[in-house]
Amino acid sequence: MNQIHRISDRNEEVSHQLLYIWETAVRATHLFLTEQDIAALSPLVIQGIGQIPHLLAYTDQNHYLGFIGVQDTKIEMLFVNPAVRGRGIGKQLVTYAIQTLNVLYVDVNEQNPQAIGFYEHLGFQVFDRSERDEQGQPFPILHMKLSRFMGPNVKRE
Template sequence: MQNKIVNYEEMYHDRLVNIWYRAVCQTHTFLTEQDIQYYHNMVQNGALKEVEIWVELIGNNEPIGFVGVDGTKIEMLFVDPDYHGQGIGSRLIKHIEKLKGTNLKVDVNEQNEGAHAFYKRYGFVQTGRSELDGSGRPFPLLHLELNKQTRH
């Protein structure tokens, strides 16, 4: 059975929050447990409803990753840690590219070197930097834009 990408439905909410939590614990090693709980509360209580969400489902219709966008800006991209390195993140971005065009933007935590490397491999280039994250917390963000010339 082939994986498929579908639009968000409420029935996926708790599984997506779980994917978010497990992925953040594994990849955002610069966050304290208190920081993770702060963001977890935001994701659990509404952040998924504030953006357009697309979910990749494995053959048994179980979510294994998701991307959230606001217009052409990727606001979140998380893959179940059990499925890291299998092309899910790239497939989700390609899906968004088909829907929104190639003028995509994303902010990535400066300390999340794995995510920065992932977006760079995909063809995103840094266009700016902020000292604080979107919640005003001291986690610098790198502002990236998709550059079709460097795209693989």
């Protein structure tokens, strides 16, 4: 049975299962990252999984297929196993987060056009851009907001 549920027990086994999803998804979609970049980011992902206030997973027969992490009103992480991409799992996770956690924002790597299109399809629009990511690396970030909450004075790309 497919379902979305909160992950409250973030033990080592769960963290490694989610890290596997993150690694495989990043290799499939973040083509600008090197293996060295991925290895350097992995400990930060494990830390984020442990600390994010709201961590939700999409499961099928108790197997994790995707997950979303939300802090305040912002999606901080969304990753789906590439083997099941295109089946609506990411859309269901984001929709659930919008409806239950009042999500309004997400940051997306500018070099990941698939993610930009995905979020635009769900109603997000770019309102700002940063030259570097949170780690200070030269990976430009697009800041997006749910368009129904965009005011007339918001800077748009």
